[in-house]
Amino acid sequence: MSWFDSSFHSTLLQQAVDAFSRLPGVGKRSALRMALYLLKQPCEDVERWGQAFIRLRNEVKYCRVCNMLSDTDICPICTDPERDSALICVVESVRDVMSIELTGQFRGRYHVLGGIISPIDGIGPNDLTIDALIERLGKGGVEEILLALSTTMEGETTSFYLSRKASAFPVRITTIARGVGFGDELESTDEMTLGRAIQNRQPFNP
Amino acid sequence: MSWFDSSFHSTLLQQAVDAFSRLPGVGKRSALRMALYLLKQPCEDVERWGQAFIRLRNEVKYCRVCNMLSDTDICPICTDPERDSALICVVESVRDVMSIELTGQFRGRYHVLGGIISPIDGIGPNDLTIDALIERLGKGGVEEILLALSTTMEGETTSFYLSRKASAFPVRITTIARGVGFGDELESTDEMTLGRAIQNRQPFNP
Numbered sequence: 076m077s078w079f080d081s082s083f084h085s086t087l088l089q090q091a092v093d094a095f096s097r098l099p100g101v102g103k104r105s106a107l108r109m110a111l112y113l114l115k116q117p118c119e120d121v122e123r124w125g126q127a128f129i130r131l132r133n134e135v136k137y138c139r140v141c142n143m144l145s146d147t148d149i150c151p152i153c154t155d156p157e158r159d160s161a162l163i164c165v166v167e168s169v170r171d172v173m174s175i176e177l178t179g180q181f182r183g184r185y186h187v188l189g190g191i192i193s194p195i196d197g198i199g200p201n202d203l204t205i206d207a208l209i210e211r212l213g214k215g216g217v218e219e220i221l222l223a224l225s226t227t228m229e230g231e232t233t234s235f236y237l238s239r240k241a242s243a244f245p246v247r248i249t250t251i252a253r254g255v256g257f258g259d260e261l262e263s264t265d266e267m268t269l270g271r272a273i274q275n276r277q278p279f280n281p
Numbered sequence: 282m283s284w285f286d287s288s289f290h291s292t293l294l295q296q297a298v299d300a301f302s303r304l305p306g307v308g309k310r311s312a313l314r315m316a317l318y319l320l321k322q323p324c325e326d327v328e329r330w331g332q333a334f335i336r337l338r339n340e341v342k343y344c345r346v347c348n349m350l351s352d353t354d355i356c357p358i359c360t361d362p363e364r365d366s367a368l369i370c371v372v373e374s375v376r377d378v379m380s381i382e383l384t385g386q387f388r389g390r391y392h393v394l395g396g397i398i399s400p401i402d403g404i405g406p407n408d409l410t411i412d413a414l415i416e417r418l419g420k421g422g423v424e425e426i427l428l429a430l431s432t433t434m435e436g437e438t439t440s441f442y443l444s445r446k447a448s449a450f451p452v453r454i455t456t457i458a459r460g461v462g463f464g465d466e467l468e469s470t471d472e473m474t475l476g477r478a479i480q481n482r483q484p485f486n487p
Contacts, residue, residue: 094330124300
């Protein structure tokens with residue numbers, strides 16, 4: 076029991092604050108604000124929210140094809156006939172899929188690795204869904220895999236590993252463009268990014 | 282459905298994110314981070330947390346004497362024989378009780394008003410627990426009430442109203458000291474506070 080908890084005088088309150096403060100980015104004071112906020116909401120709403128957390132954890136599935144979060148065995152993206160099954164975008168996490176979906180620029184399908192090769196964190200190729208990706212390639216019909224991993228050391232290592240594995244199949248391997256971001260100032264762009272953006276210069280199409 | 286929600290592809294995930302984003306200070310993106318965090322925690326933990334929220338809302342009580350949050354009909358502070366029942370500190374909210382408890386400087390009891398008189402928000406004296414406070418004073422045994430309300434217009438109005446009501450009883454009415462905070466610089470203290478601090482100057486005891 077910390078100095079802060081000693082002012083609670085209610086086990087119920089303390090348990091709720093403890094629960095909230097386990098969430099990422101939530102300190103004890105924010106957790107308290109959240110718990111006191113719950114008390115002002117209708118019982119039915121709080122019941123529904125609590126159940127939503129529990130159901131999410133207990134009932135959500137991972138797509139058997141691409142490993143994306145899903146309510147069903149195979150996710151809506153993998154079953155959507157309008158999406159190009161010949162193009163697979165490989166990403167690290169569920170959140171990356173969501174970020175790319177928000178752009179509205181990608182109409183292929185995904186493969187979620189569930190992490191990235193990182194010897195320091197003890198994560199090797201076998202901890203990721205790389206075998207499942209290779210299996211997808213083995214079934215044929217895939218023409219291109221687009222590697223959309225971070226530009227960190229681990230991301231580059233994983234991209235390299237995947238490109239070696241995928242080279243056994245007749246697929247084109249691409250990666251998302253690296254360069255200076257829209258709205259970024261040159262003077263605040265790091266040398267690595269700026270250097271690469273100059274090397275990979277493109278025709279100017281006004 | 283907002284542009285952000287369209288990238289979810291999972292109703293379970295969306296419901297959990299909606300629930301988190303109802304919390305104070307939590308936006309859609311933080312809510313998503315929280316939901317994805319839940320997925321990585323043991324089922325039992327998530328179950329316990331969800332139940333903690335629901336139980337807090339359904340089972341918590343308000344002390345019949347002081348209106349503080351409590352697991353029992355009368356709160357631990359009101360039943361603690363070591364605390365001075367002749368001294369009542371009047372505060373706006375549960376959180377104020379907790380703030381004062383954290384100082385460790387107060388050994389009396391509390392009275393939580395449950396708000397503050399604010400005509401703009403449509404909150405009048407009858408919406409607060411003022412009658413219950415007067416009833417406590419009427420029972421006798423109280424020697425001092427310490428008004429610990431905000432220094433806002435509403436706080437001052439409420440303090441004034443309470444002091445008028447309490448003046449019918451043989452109690453001393455006090456208020457917490459106002460002045461320059463410890464660690465505050467004079468140049469960044471507002472004139473109102475600094476002016477009052479000069480008026481209420483105190484003997485220097487090094």
